[in-house]
Structure formats: C-alpha cells, structure tokens
Amino acid sequence: MSDVERKTMLLTTPFHSRVEQYCESNDWGAWQGYTTPNSYFDVELEYFAIRSTAGVLDLSPMNKYRITGPDAESFLNRLVTRNVSKIGIDRVGYAVWCNDAGELMDDGTIFHLGENDYRLCSYMRADDWLDWNALGFDVRVTNETDDIAALAIQGPVSCTILTLIGCEGLSALKPFGIARFDFEGVEMMVSRTGFTGDLGYEVWIDPSKAEALWDQLFDKGRDYLIKPMGSDALHLARVEAGFLQAKVDFVPAEIAVRPGRTRTPLEMGLAWQVDFSKPLFNGRQALLKQESEGLRYRFVLLDVEGNKPAEHSFILKNGKQVGIVTSAAWCPTAKSNLAFAQVEMPHGAVGDTLVAEIYYQRELQWTRLMAPCKVIDGPLFNPPRKRQTPAPAH
Amino acid sequence: MTKYDAIVIGAGHNGLISATYLAKAGKRVLVLDGRATAGGCASTKAFSSGFHVSDCAQWLHQFDNNIIKELNLEMHGLRLGQPKRTLALQATGDHLVINGDSVKGGEISPADKKAFKHYKSQMRVFAKLMLKLYRKRAPKMVEANRGDQVTLLSLGLGLKMMGRKNMQDMMRLVLINIYDVMNEHFDHEGLKAAIALDAITGTNMGPRSPNTVFTYIHRMVGEALGNQGVTQVMGGMGSLGGALLSTAKTQGVEVRLDSNVSKIVKTDDRVTGVALASGEVIEATVVVSSADPTTTYRDLLGYRHIEAGQARRVEQYRTRSGTGKLHIALSALPHFDGVAPEDLSQRLVIAPSMDAMETGLNPMKYHELTTQHVFDISIPTLEDPTLAPAGQHLLTALVHYVPYALKTSWEGAREELLESLISQLEAYAPGIRALIVASEVRVPEDFETSHGVTGGNWHHGELSIDQALMMRPFPGSTQYKGSVEGLYLCGAGSHPGGSLMGLAGKNAAQEILKQGVLK
Numbered sequence: 001m002s003d004v005e006r007k008t009m010l011l012t013t014p015f016h017s018r019v020e021q022y023c024e025s026n027d028w029g030a031w032q033g034y035t036t037p038n039s040y041f042d043v044e045l046e047y048f049a050i051r052s053t054a055g056v057l058d059l060s061p062m063n064k065y066r067i068t069g070p071d072a073e074s075f076l077n078r079l080v081t082r083n084v085s086k087i088g089i090d091r092v093g094y095a096v097w098c099n100d101a102g103e104l105m106d107d108g109t110i111f112h113l114g115e116n117d118y119r120l121c122s123y124m125r126a127d128d129w130l131d132w133n134a135l136g137f138d139v140r141v142t143n144e145t146d147d148i149a150a151l152a153i154q155g156p157v158s159c160t161i162l163t164l165i166g167c168e169g170l171s172a173l174k175p176f177g178i179a180r181f182d183f184e185g186v187e188m189m190v191s192r193t194g195f196t197g198d199l200g201y202e203v204w205i206d207p208s209k210a211e212a213l214w215d216q217l218f219d220k221g222r223d224y225l226i227k228p229m230g231s232d233a234l235h236l237a238r239v240e241a242g243f244l245q246a247k248v249d250f251v252p253a254e255i256a257v258r259p260g261r262t263r264t265p266l267e268m269g270l271a272w273q274v275d276f277s278k279p280l281f282n283g284r285q286a287l288l289k290q291e292s293e294g295l296r297y298r299f300v301l302l303d304v305e306g307n308k309p310a311e312h313s314f315i316l317k318n319g320k321q322v323g324i325v326t327s328a329a330w331c332p333t334a335k336s337n338l339a340f341a342q343v344e345m346p347h348g349a350v351g352d353t354l355v356a357e358i359y360y361q362r363e364l365q366w367t368r369l370m371a372p373c374k375v376i377d378g379p380l381f382n383p384p385r386k387r388q389t390p391a392p393a394h
Numbered sequence: 395m396t397k398y399d400a401i402v403i404g405a406g407h408n409g410l411i412s413a414t415y416l417a418k419a420g421k422r423v424l425v426l427d428g429r430a431t432a433g434g435c436a437s438t439k440a441f442s443s444g445f446h447v448s449d450c451a452q453w454l455h456q457f458d459n460n461i462i463k464e465l466n467l468e469m470h471g472l473r474l475g476q477p478k479r480t481l482a483l484q485a486t487g488d489h490l491v492i493n494g495d496s497v498k499g500g501e502i503s504p505a506d507k508k509a510f511k512h513y514k515s516q517m518r519v520f521a522k523l524m525l526k527l528y529r530k531r532a533p534k535m536v537e538a539n540r541g542d543q544v545t546l547l548s549l550g551l552g553l554k555m556m557g558r559k560n561m562q563d564m565m566r567l568v569l570i571n572i573y574d575v576m577n578e579h580f581d582h583e584g585l586k587a588a589i590a591l592d593a594i595t596g597t598n599m600g601p602r603s604p605n606t607v608f609t610y611i612h613r614m615v616g617e618a619l620g621n622q623g624v625t626q627v628m629g630g631m632g633s634l635g636g637a638l639l640s641t642a643k644t645q646g647v648e649v650r651l652d653s654n655v656s657k658i659v660k661t662d663d664r665v666t667g668v669a670l671a672s673g674e675v676i677e678a679t680v681v682v683s684s685a686d687p688t689t690t691y692r693d694l695l696g697y698r699h700i701e702a703g704q705a706r707r708v709e710q711y712r713t714r715s716g717t718g719k720l721h722i723a724l725s726a727l728p729h730f731d732g733v734a735p736e737d738l739s740q741r742l743v744i745a746p747s748m749d750a751m752e753t754g755l756n757p758m759k760y761h762e763l764t765t766q767h768v769f770d771i772s773i774p775t776l777e778d779p780t781l782a783p784a785g786q787h788l789l790t791a792l793v794h795y796v797p798y799a800l801k802t803s804w805e806g807a808r809e810e811l812l813e814s815l816i817s818q819l820e821a822y823a824p825g826i827r828a829l830i831v832a833s834e835v836r837v838p839e840d841f842e843t844s845h846g847v848t849g850g851n852w853h854h855g856e857l858s859i860d861q862a863l864m865m866r867p868f869p870g871s872t873q874y875k876g877s878v879e880g881l882y883l884c885g886a887g888s889h890p891g892g893s894l895m896g897l898a899g900k901n902a903a904q905e906i907l908k909q910g911v912l913k
Contacts, residue, residue: 075698078702132702132703135697136692280699280701281701
C-alpha cells in the first residue's frame, strides 16, 4: 500500500478548524487559492442572517498588501484612479486601478493605517503589478495576506455582538472608520466596512487568535442569532447592494485574453472614482482620450420584471442584442429582481427600458422569457443603519 | 524668463541635427549638454602626449549624405577620408580584401566571389526598401493615420516590386541569424566572419543570435544612404561634432555646453522644461531628448512621473552593449604580417571564423572575460597625420566581446583585458608591443560614464526587431513622441536607430514641426 499523504490543493485559512466544524452542508469552493464554503447550511437563511441578525464571513483569502515608506501616498496616487490624499488616517477608501491603457485591473479598498502606512486589499493577486509600480518610489510593498486573519461580521446586530466581545464604544465608529481594541492581549483592528451594503464590520487580527475570535463571536452572538455565511449568501447580498465583483462583472485586464473584453472604469459606472485633476495615474491619458472620444459600453443596474433571475441573459433593445447580464439575483429584502448588465452605448440611460432574454429550467424543461426591465440609478437596498452613527443598538 | 520653443537635451549628432532642422524652420532652440565639447559619441580626445583619438565612434558608414548637404556640413569643416577597403586578416597571412561588392585574396574560390556579388546586390535591395522606412517616422500598424498608411502602402509596394524571390527571401531572412545566412551563401570561413562582424558591431549579439540579419541590413542602409564602406573623419570623429555645432549656431541654435541637465521638469501633466545641475530651470514648449530612452525616462523624468506600464517598458528595454574599444599610441607604423604598409590605412578586421566569434561571445553571456576577441581596427594616422606627433601613429580598434558587467569588478580587470588584447594583436602584428607609447581599453561601462549612454550601447538600446521600427524604443513612446505631453525623443533610441546616421534627429524634428505643437 502506498502511504502517500493526500492533501488538498487548496490552502486553508486560520479559521479553518471552525469553518469546517460549522460547514454542515459540506459545500466547498475555491476563493483565490483557498478553500472556503459556498454555503454553511442554507444560502437563504445565511443571507437572512446578514439582513436580520449577523452573518460572519471568513475573508482571510482576500489579498492584502502593506504599503509603507515616505512615498506610500504618492505611490498609491499613481496606482489608483481616485485621490488617495482624501483618505484620512484611520479611514478606509474604495479604489479601482487600471493599466496604462485605462483598462480596469481590479477594485479594492485602501486602509490608511498611519503616517506613510497603508493596506491595500485586492481581489486579484497583485504582487507583480505592485512591484512594477514601486519603481522609482521610496516605498515598501509586502504581501501580508497570510499574516492576517480577517472576518466580516455584517448585519443589524453586528455592532452589538462586537461590543460584547470587547469592542467598547464601537457604535461611535463612522462608516469607513478604523478602530483598534485589545483581544486577549493582541491588537484587534475593526473597520466599519463590508461587501453587503448593510451595517457591518471587518475584523483584522493575528492568525494565532483567529480561532479564539471565532469562538468568542459565536459564543457571545448565539443569543443574537449570529450565523456563518458562505460565498453564495454574500453574492446575494452584494448584488442587492449594487457592488461590483471582479472576474464576474468585469474581466480584470491582466487575465483578459480576447481583444475587446476589458472595460474601463468609465464604462463600469466608476467615473466617480476617476479624479482627472490628479496630474498622473495609470491609465489617465487613455481615459481622457476615451472620455473625449466616447464610451463603448455602459454599466447599468436593471430592475427586471417578474421573479426569474436574469442570470447570463442577453439584453435586447427593439429585438436587437445590445448587452449582457453579468450578475443577477432575486433580492429578498429589496423585493426586486435585480441584474447588472453591460450594454452598448448609447443604450442604458437611467429610465431606458430594455428586455432581458431569460432562460430558466424546471424539471428538465427550458423556458424562454422576455422580461421587460428598466435602468435604475442605484441599488434598491440602502438601509439607514448602513450610515447611522452611532450604529443602532439591539 | 526666456522661453524657448524647444530645448534639446544632448549636443550629440542627433541632438544637434534635430535642433538645426527646428531652427531652420524658424523655431527658437536651445541645446544643453553636460560635456565640454559638442558631438556626443562623435568625439575626439587628447591621448598621451600629442595624440588625438576618436574616443567613442571610430568609423562613419551610416551618415545620411542628404543631411551633409542640407546642413552644409562640408562648409562647416566636415572632411571625410577615402572609403576604405576591408582587410580580413587570416592566420596564413594571405588576407581577404573586400572592396564594395568584390572580394579577393585569401584563397577565395570563384564560387564565393560570385556569391558575394549576388549576396551584396540582394542585401542592397533589402536595404533600399528599409531606407523607405528610415526616412520618416515608422508607421503604426493598428491605429495608422493617413501618413502612416501611405508609408505602409509604399512599403508593401516596395516588397512586391522586389519580385517573388527577393520578397520571400527577405521575409525568411529578416528574423533568422547571420550565421545561417552566411553558411547558405559562402564557404570561406574568413569571409563569413568578416561579414558577420558588420551584423554584431555595437550589439550584445553573436552571429548565431536571432536579429543579426536585421542588424546587418541596418548596416547596409549606410550604403543606400550614399556611403561606400567605412570612412574616417579627418581631424578625428570630434570634427563631425564640431561641424554640426557650427552649422547649428549659424542657424541660430543656442548651444550651452558644460550644462548638465539633471531633470526634465513636469508641471501638472506635461513637460514644461528642464532643470540643470546648477539648479537653473529653463522653460520650453517642448523638450526633445537625444539622451537614450533609459536615461530620459528613468534618470531625467523619473519613473514616478510616468505611468507604471511605461516604467516597466523602460526597465525591460535591453541596452547592454558588448563592444569596447582599444586605443594604442605607437612610436612608429606597426607591421602586420602580409599587409603592405600603404594598406595599413584600410580597415583591418580580425575575425577568424563565426565559430570563433560565437565562442568569444559565450563568456560574456556569463559576465566573464573572453580571451578570443574580434577586432575592427583603424590606423587613422596614415590618412590623417595630424592625429599624432610626426612619424608616430595611432591604432584604435572596436573590440567585441567585452561585457558590460563583470561577475567580479572591473577593478584590475581592465589591465588584464588590455594585456590580453595586445597579445592577441601581436599574433597578427608581431613586434607591435615594442612600439607602444601609451594604451588604454574602454569597456562599455566607460562609455556609459563618459558619454552617458546606458549600457555603453551606441545604438541607445539593442537594435533588434522587437525594439525597432514602429516599436522603437517601445510601445507608448514611438514616432518620436514621449509618453508625456511635451516630451519628444530624437536620439538613436528612436527610429531608425544609431551608428552616426542622423536620421533619428532629422525625422524627429520633421515630426515635431508637422504636428504643429510649436506655434
């Protein structure tokens, strides 16, 4: 008999022992090289935990880069399209970045941790690109993905539960703010950020304390019906909140193979992220050119008639295909059938009516549905608690 | 504050030519150079007592004769020597003599003689076609505008007019190596090596490296431009710099030497001028850099002032040269076995075989010194006695393969290399050692220090297909336009490349004028 040890090809996160224990459905997926649950027990119940109580997501696989040094801010300002100088210390900012051709590479968040000290969270691995970007800057870029364990705790009672495990005064933290607490003798950083469009936080801690953190959260949160959530529930929540997902809603430029498949931030509804008043950032010249010559595509949110999710649908105008759906879901809380789509210009202005060609299957039978849909100017789910400070108590 | 239409960085031949054409069109132009003399790599320096040596470029063989006429360079003191024959020295002492399309001596076979004629005439056809591309900006393939389309059309027509056989050959040959092409045509090892030498001069390549047919055709463009073989510049190569300086000044170009540009100044999103090492800032509508692309972007503009993809291109741009130089001051005319004294004024080449060349290249790849060099020798004092005290002589040689970087340091290695080179020369010129008054070897790193060319590469970056024509120096910075508004390139790092040709400088000026950025 061979005594070859069988190991999974995927890496595990610092929370894995607990994740595995809680993952009743044994439904696993891969997230950037790590094994993570698609669901723990029931996608819809996990989703409803986010909206009604609190859902916990292990986000350790997210790529994290530490950027330090005297040129850290200038480095980031050349890297991303927005003005990083506007992100104060102990604040977090959303950011997107492009290559020189103005093609969207990724989106993520920038944590301003201190003087000349930032963390960049990205969906894609960016080691190579960041290294090239560091040429000529007095800056140090370190991949710290494996050095930090991170959990998202999202939902109306998230603040309450975190306060119970020792985050005294957390309710005063404004959206996109950062606070630090002691957790069993080590620093626990909490940011009021997330990917669900709800009141919620992300917790950052040394991997040695990961399991203890999980245990405390689920212990103190039990009475508040805290639940773990997998990638599928998160997907539902982020579509409802109108958040883009790299590799789903756009092809990151570095992995796009076919010509014409990349998109610029202007074509992805991210013009608000592009600050042309900065004299230099990667893609600036190309984006200025596109702005003057006109866009090829427009990214739109569609309110689709009926309750059949318009997944992978063609979008038609007067019977002619003008776009495709990249993400779609029936959103339970917003009670709407939402779809993200890329449509060819000039279609897709707010209020424009289009048709989604939806195919769905029931007991082997495929049905084609031509569902009218309307371009809306923002997500339909936008609860006040997302912004309220102090965060509402429960 | 005075504002110029254009500031040209570098008073090398391309810088001065660009400046002069801009001035001829009525523009206000300032040329800045950190060196004390104009000419850049076309320079002469005092050597030992009473000797004057062309300390960088040695031969003129690519210079555009139209530029000589248009800029009245002869009136401004440029005098060229007689076109030279190439004597490919053989170990037997029975040397090959190459003169234009004919070759004799060295027990060359009638078949090789005939093949050489045929080879040269075919290469001339290719070079003429290439020249069509060299006289203007290289056309972009994808987003070509009308001008580019006309160039492409004329190129396609040119290819077609060559006839099927030539066209097929050109498409086939241009990407392979000179080693294979030589073996297809010739039997004589010495002849093959002498031709292959023209393909690798100034590069980091061996006869077997891909691209070496392209570099050979590049060299052949020199003939299409009106040059017959190599010539020496009377008074030393610096006289070319002097003539260009003089014509530039006559056209109203302001030239400031000893004025080292330390920075290209960017205001908001465009280049607005330069800063000198002294701290002085000078403004201009455009800045035209004849410095090599690496110096321009990495050192003068700074990676942080360009987009990251461009910085990456610059960093990946290959700039290393494998050519060094040997200078020897001699108390008398040396003796070379089998060479008549009057023939010592010709070009003498030591390249026994292509395999020997390739073997010489091998250690260089691993940053080591070889003991088997290739020599391209000039004894300029026979034609121009002013370069040495009466009765004394000067020998200079382009020497391949000298690494840019050594595994160990150059400390002490220069002496070792010099000794090795003299010993190798002695095999062909017995007794030369006893005549040596002074000697020095210049390695690629020395050219970087003295002339500011990155990698010591006189082409301002390896001239290979992926870094040539519409991709020179690299995408995002082609057609003489820098990757930042207001910045232009006019040096050998831009199309069509180096070797004291002058077309990069002229084309850049024409392009700037055509774009109408200068009012």
